[in-house]
Amino acid sequence: MALRHYTLDFKLSAPADCTSTVHGLQSIFQEQEMTETVHDTEGHGHLATFVGKKGRFVVLRVHTHGLVTVDLQCYEGDDSAQVDNLLNALETKLENLLRGIITRVKRLPAISRGASVDRYWPTADGRLVEYDIDHVLYDKDSAYQNIKILHSQQFGNMLVLNGDVNMADSDLAYTQAIMGGGRESYEGKEVLILGGGDGGILAETVKLKPKMITMLEISFCAVIDGCRQHMRKTCGDILDSLTGDCYQVLVEDCVPVLKKYVEEGRTFDYVINDLTAVPISTLPEEDSTWEFLRLILDLSIKVLRPSGKYFTQGNCANLTEALDLYEEQLQKLSCPVDFSKEVVCVPSYMELWVFYSVWKK
Numbered sequence: 001m002a003l004r005h006y007t008l009d010f011k012l013s014a015p016a017d018c019t020s021t022v023h024g025l026q027s028i029f030q031e032q033e034m035t036e037t038v039h040d041t042e043g044h045g046h047l048a049t050f051v052g053k054k055g056r057f058v059v060l061r062v063h064t065h066g067l068v069t070v071d072l073q074c075y076e077g078d079d080s081a082q083v084d085n086l087l088n089a090l091e092t093k094l095e096n097l098l099r100g101i102i103t104r105v106k107r108l109p110a111i112s113r114g115a116s117v118d119r120y121w122p123t124a125d126g127r128l129v130e131y132d133i134d135h136v137l138y139d140k141d142s143a144y145q146n147i148k149i150l151h152s153q154q155f156g157n158m159l160v161l162n163g164d165v166n167m168a169d170s171d172l173a174y175t176q177a178i179m180g181g182g183r184e185s186y187e188g189k190e191v192l193i194l195g196g197g198d199g200g201i202l203a204e205t206v207k208l209k210p211k212m213i214t215m216l217e218i219s220f221c222a223v224i225d226g227c228r229q230h231m232r233k234t235c236g237d238i239l240d241s242l243t244g245d246c247y248q249v250l251v252e253d254c255v256p257v258l259k260k261y262v263e264e265g266r267t268f269d270y271v272i273n274d275l276t277a278v279p280i281s282t283l284p285e286e287d288s289t290w291e292f293l294r295l296i297l298d299l300s301i302k303v304l305r306p307s308g309k310y311f312t313q314g315n316c317a318n319l320t321e322a323l324d325l326y327e328e329q330l331q332k333l334s335c336p337v338d339f340s341k342e343v344v345c346v347p348s349y350m351e352l353w354v355f356y357s358v359w360k361k
Contacts, residue, residue, distance in 0.1 A: 001077060004075070008070040024096075047323040076112070117134065119131050131155070134151055138270060167231070171200075193213060196277040199235025259299065302334065315353070
């Protein structure tokens with residue numbers, strides 16, 4: 001059973017009188033038949049906990065620097081109307097007790113903790129967002145990652161890899177941006193897609209009548225199989241077969257295949273990298289990610305024709321330092337390149353995302 005966590009905050013222009021504030025709230029807790037325990041804060045205001053019916057648990061803090069906070073926890077099956085009545089009573093009483101020094105009152109919707117369907121993810125720059133996910137369609141582990149496909153009422157079916165939202169039915173803007181924003185002609189061209197297991201890039205590129213698309217995806221059973229079942233608004237029927245008149249999907253690690261292409265002198269008009277996003281730091285645990293990114297980038301440029309273009313995602317537009325580090329890598333490749341970037345709103349990401357176009361000088 002999940003736990004619901006409610007918060008109620010009062011920001012004050014001056015510290016509250018702890019004694020009168022706490023005394024003024026006691027009748028409400030007594031009506032709820034809640035047992036009070038007062039805790040020693042060593043001079044840092046007042047802290048009390050209250051335990052009541054059906055496992056309800058309240059933490060009341062009157063902080064010394066001008067803040068009063070109420071945290072209420074209850075089980076998901078608890079009567080929501082009764083819980084709302086308790087919070088309403090506390091809010092009304094505190095507004096009367098603190099009249100004249102309140103600068104802001106903030107009451108947030110309940111956070112659901114431990115639910116069978118997880119609805120919370122951080123954005124790339126560390127902000128918490130809540131999705132309207134109502135059920136899990138697919139959940140499997142491959143040798144490389146955990147793959148989930150979840151249903152969102154707003155964004156449709158969503159592909160989530162290792163807890164990171166990758167693609168939703170709503171996210172055609174992502175696919176269009178990583179293909180050059182509609183400014184490129186793919187007709188009669190040879191295209192290499194790295195990753196892209198959701199099938200969105202493949203499906204959209206096929207519509208543009210290329211000569212041949214080669215897609216390299218390492219995780220067939222988990223990603224491709226899940227997406228062709230549950231992400232058909234994104235991929236259509238393109239993943240029903242791994243080969244078509246103008247495409248082939250190779251279930252292989254892209255690194256050895258790219259190295260082989262370099263040795264053979266094979267080249268492409270477009271390389272679309274839908275693998276790892278730009279890392280957000282250069283901490284030791286990120287070193288392998290940066291090394292992988294640099295390797296893919298250098299190999300991709302080597303298989304790019306002189307007039308060709310390399311497309312990839314960057315990261316959240318707010319992560320300017322990480323994006324700067326990536327752009328520094330572009331100046332260290334085996335041959336000189338130019339690049340441009342585009343900032344796009346990807347609906348299910350709930351943040352602006354940067355995409356790169358790279359070409360040889």
